[in-house]
Amino acid sequence: MKILYDAVVASGAGEWYGDIVVSNLRHDDGTPVQVNQYLSMSFNSPAAVASTDITVLFVTWAETTVETDSVQLDSNLFSVSAKISVTAPHTMVSGDQFTIGVNGDLTQDPDAYLKSFVFAADQAPDVNGTAAVACAAAADSALASVAPVVKFIRGSEITAVTLAYGKTTNVTLAAGDYTIQGDDVANSDGTVRAPLVISPNPLTIAADSTVSVNVSFGAVQRFGALDIAVGAVSGLENETLSISVLNKSNNTTLAAFTSRVNTTTKLRALPASGTAQVKVSNISVNNVNYSFNVPDVTLANSLQTVQITDSSVTRSQVDTTGFISVPISVTADATLPQQVTLRLTGSDMNYTQPIAVENQNTTFSVPVKSGTYAVSAPAFLSGGAVYAVNVPAEFTVGSGATRLQSATLDMSIERSANLKVPGFPSYLSFGGCADLTPNNQADFISARASSVFKYAGNDGAGDAGTYLTDDPATTSTIDLARGVEAGLNGQPVLPVMISYTCNLSLGDTPTMLANADQHACSFANLILSLNKANERIDSTHPVPAGFIVNPDFLGACQQGGFGPDYAMPVRAPLQTALDHWSVSATIPSSITEDVKGYVAAVNWLVYTVAPKVVFGWQVNLWGVGMSEWVYQDVDPVSMAQQTADFINSVAAYSGSNKPHFLAIDRYEADDYTQRAYINGYCYGPREWGHYFDFCQGLSRALKLPVMPWQIPASRTPNTTDQVNADFDSQHWGTGGSYIMGDAAIGSDYHNVNPTILALQFSTAFPDMGATAEDMYIRSEPFDMTNPAYMDFPLRGIFAVLLGGGATTGLISTVGNPEPWTRDKLSAYMDNPIRFDDSPQRKPR
Known part of the structure; x- marks a missing residue:
């Protein structure tokens, strides 16, 4: 039998706090509710509810204890479960009531909270309904082995469901309003793809009822795919190659990226036909010019691998007549087993030199062409400490008339921060x-x-007006940390x-x-x-x-x-x-x-x-x-x-x-x-x-x-995200x-939700730009694919x-x-x- 109740928002409720008073629990046939061990309830609230927020007042006194659990569904909606245990059997009467203090606004749409209660005696309340999800047949034979997955989303609660083609899958869900999302179904290399069409969406799940959901598929899309595999190209172990893939028919860029050696870059969603040109920019290092010849690729509805190896490279030695030997003076805070790569980057030639971490005078292993170079050398870690490598931003070789000797390039290696801070782990x-x-x-x-x-403290700002006698914030935070430790197995x-x-x-x-x-x-x-x-x-x-x-x-x-x-x-x-x-x-x-x-x-x-x-x-x-x-x-x-x-x-x-x-x-x-x-x-x-x-x-x-x-x-x-007009x-x-x-x-601001891109900034801060879109344009080029x-x-x-x-x-x-x-x-x-x-x- 269903348990009925009366619920009101007590007088005095405001924007930040209010009380819900629940009373007169009875069965829908008018018989009283008998509680032998516990009464359970589920309801919605604009804020989390703790056990201390619920006050039990029975006409006939009974000893009770309260337990609660709150799950946030969105910024102003929580699903609350409460269990009120009794030490002796209790028969509910109309005057028995519960007062629930809520640290939120009950004045806006109060019925959303008052009508959400579900009660049960000596068992969990039945707050679930069913979504019967009927999935159409596979859109293509290439997708037959790829099971579609849909996600029922209710605030922060996400229920993922794997479907079967041509079958209906029943999903048990808590009553409430849901949106459903589903990624395209695609084979492993992304060459065949079909979008999900979901109806109805959004939908409402009611307790003890079933709603039908249909999942079908949009038009099948076919693509080409390339894996660009750069092998162990000798001489370029420390270099970054610039690679572009062009559509040969119209010279448009299909992809552009950088790659180190021994790295494979996966390119997906390419045309399924036509010819692709893979171009690797020439690079000059240590008086050797490297040029690349990569055969064209006939694109197809399949995954293909393009190998860039030593056989793809033509090396030509540069005439070093008039080039100059460049001395390097190294000072180091410590002698360490690491080596640092010192780099000179010029307009048409680059130089690299491995440098041992020690006090020393050395030279570049090859003579250096006259010119002005940007100088760089990376920091490194040793023994938990950062070592910063200091070099001049620029260095000029052979300025003015041709010289047979160069100024010395000074390089210092300094111990910087010790990252091993007591109490924190020895990792980021x-x-x-x-x-x-x-x-x-x-x-x-x-x-x-x-x-x-x-x-710390009560007001979080030092409690400057009083001498505190206790600090529950500190104690509770330590308790929380210890509880998390236990949950993470130490x-x-x-x-x-x-x-x-x-x-x-x-x-x-x-x-x-x-x-x-x-x-x-x-x-x-x-x-x-x-x-x-x-x-x-x-x-x-x-x-x-x-x-x-x-x-x-x-x-x-x-x-x-x-x-x-x-x-x-x-x-x-x-x-x-x-x-x-x-x-x-x-x-x-x-x-x-x-x-x-x-x-x-x-x-x-x-x-x-x-x-x-x-x-x-x-x-x-x-x-x-x-x-x-x-x-x-x-x-x-x-x-x-x-x-x-x-x-x-x-x-x-x-x-x-x-x-x-x-x-x-x-x-x-x-x-x-x-x-x-x-x-x-x-x-x-x-x-x-x-x-x-x-x-x-x-x-x-x-x-x-x-x-x-x-x-x-x-x-x-x-x-693909749902962004409110007022977000x-x-x-x-x-x-x-x-x-x-x-x-x-990734690297394209057009992937940002357009509602966000249109956000207007205040004219009080002109350097921010007029809109969020301006902010991303100002940042180009960028790539947020990786952390x-x-x-x-x-x-x-x-x-x-x-x-x-x-x-x-x-x-x-x-x-x-x-x-x-x-x-x-x-x-x-x-x-x-x-x-x-x-x-x-x-x-x-």
């Missing part, structure tokens, strides 16, 4: 922001995260707390710096959080937690001109905090009453109270005055150097109490939300490249491991696609922390709830980039 790791709701643990496990971060997961002792994020820097009472409270609250971390030290967790201290402090002081000697109270509030927690320690005389002394005080306090934690300060793009430089033709390294100079001026990483890393903020917002683009933050590939160049510049200047922090992990919607709540963005790689966007993180360790980046309080990261309860980023990171963890001496993967 990813973590995310937590909101401490029930689904966090499952989400972080799904992403195979290595860290979780959360703001993979270490570090909790990272964000702690303010002087909150300059809201402006009014002079007033905030001068407030000794607030400093005392916040110093004390940092001690509390550090003590909570100390309590969790054990043999498995010698580093109990990480801390990022005082976001925006260094940036605000740098931007506002509050230098190291700017006066502020330091010693008295610090002593008050020590006394509050009975910490017996003498404040060093080197801690002075100014900004530099304040920075020293924070560093000393962390080492004094919790010497086992790992911590770092945070900086911003806008510390140099504004962040819009990222859109301009400004050298990010020069911006980084200005920031590094300020950090050094306040001695943030000097002395015996040095922090372990530096966190670098972009701006905590998904790029295609108003919080971001209205405030001047919407990055295309060009701007993200500038941001990570800034990170590298800081790491090099300070020789510190750096952590991009609060980075939006939202992806860019492609032409703000969908939390689309660019950071996830850039960092994780997004083949659906940008491949060279992060060489940039000095040891970890990336994603998301924020209102920004897409790794949890489904904030921002875009879909599993895209979690799935990307889970796949990455199959083979993470380790900080060892092995060759680094090539950046895209």
Whole structure:
């Protein structure tokens, strides 16, 4: 029998909070509902519902316990399951009621929530319906062995169903509204393809009912396919070849790409007929000209392989009369077993020379043609440390009259950041922001995260007006990290707390710096959080937690001109905090009453109270005055150097109490939300490249491991994604696609959803361009097919922390709830980039 009920939104509900009151449970035949062990319910809500949000009030008192589970379906819709257990049998009466507190807006379309309840006594409620999916016969014999797959999508819930040709597949789904997606059916080499035609779509599944879905196929498409296999071409082991494939009949470009030796590039969706020309650009290296002759290919509806080997190459020696021997002077911080490839790139000749990592004087192995060359040599890893190779940007050989001797090319190899930061793994790791709701643990496990971060205290900003007696945020974040560890079979997961002792994020820097009472409270609250971390030290967790201290402090002081000697109270509030927690320690005389002394005080306090934690300060793009430089033709390294100079001026990483890393903020917002683009933050590939160049510049200047922090992990919607006219709540963005790689966007901005491309930017930030389309055009050429993180360790980046309080990261309860980023990171963890001496993967 069906259980009926009455439900209303209690008076006083508003935009941010409201109560649902449910009462008068009874069967549809009027008989009372008998609960012997538990009553279960399922309903929709605009926000997650915790067990503490449900209050049970029976007319006759009964002891009850409540369990809940919330699954986010979209930005403002959650599916909630609740179980109310009783210690003794209970017969429901009309006056029995449940009050459900909801941290969301119940005033908009309240019936969507009030009419969604389904109840059951002593069993799970029947909230499921059935989709009967009838699949047509295979569209082509070449596709007969390729099973079609459709996905029923309800918010973040995705149910994939494999179909059988000519048969009906019944799918059990929770009641609700669904869209259905299905990729084209294609054979393994992509030469035969048929699109799915799905009807109806979207559709509604009702509980205890069946709806029919028909899947047929559009017109079969036939293509050609080529695998361009570049073999071990001798002499070009360190070179990149430029290859194009042309339609011989009209000379149009079918594909253009670069390739290293021993690499195969797969080209798909080519014409199924005609003739293709494969052209490899000539290249000149070390006084040898290499030209290529690759036979034409007759395209067909099949996969063909084109081999480019030594037999495809003609080599011709260059006359080196008048060429010059170029000496190289190498200075190295250490003698290491690695070799570095030194490269000169000229207008018509390139030179490479392997250089042993040691102090030495050597020469290029061949004489060098007169001219001006761009000089490069890559950084490398050894023993977990980055070694930066410094060479001049340009080098001129034989300037002026012909000379038989060359100036010496100076090359220095310097040890830079040590990427092995205590508490973090010895590979490039990813973590995310937590909101401490029930689904966090499952989400972080799904992403195979290595860290979780959360703001300490009650208000997340230092609680400057009170001395806290407890810090559940710190305790719960550590608990969450330990729970994720257990779910990942012991993979270490570090909790990272964000702690303010002087909150300059809201402006009014002079007033905030001068407030000794607030400093005392916040110093004390940092001690509390550090003590909570100390309590969790054990043999498995010698580093109990990480801390990022005082976001925006260094940036605000740098931007506002509050230098190291700017006066502020330091010693008295610090002593008050020590006394509050009975910490017996003498404040060093080197801690002075100014900004530099304040920075020293924070560093000393962390080492004094919790010497086992790992911590770092945070900086911003806008510390140099504004962040819009990222859109301009400004050298990010020069911006980084200005920031590094300020950090050094306040001695943030000097002395015996040095922090372990530096966190670098972009701006905590998904790029295609108003919080971001209205405030001047919407990055295309060009701007993200500038941001990570800034990170590298800081790491090099300070020789510190750096952590991009609060980075939006939202992806860019492609032409197949459903983008609302008002898409703000969908939390689309660019950071996830850039960092994780997004083949659906690839190298063509026309793959971006047209609704996004049409987004208008504010005229207040003219450097952004007029539209999102302008942003991508400005970035050309770009290619986001592969991840940008491949060279992060060489940039000095040891970890990336994603998301924020209102920004897409790794949890489904904030921002875009879909599993895209979690799935990307889970796949990455199959083979993470380790900080060892092995060759680094090539950046895209």
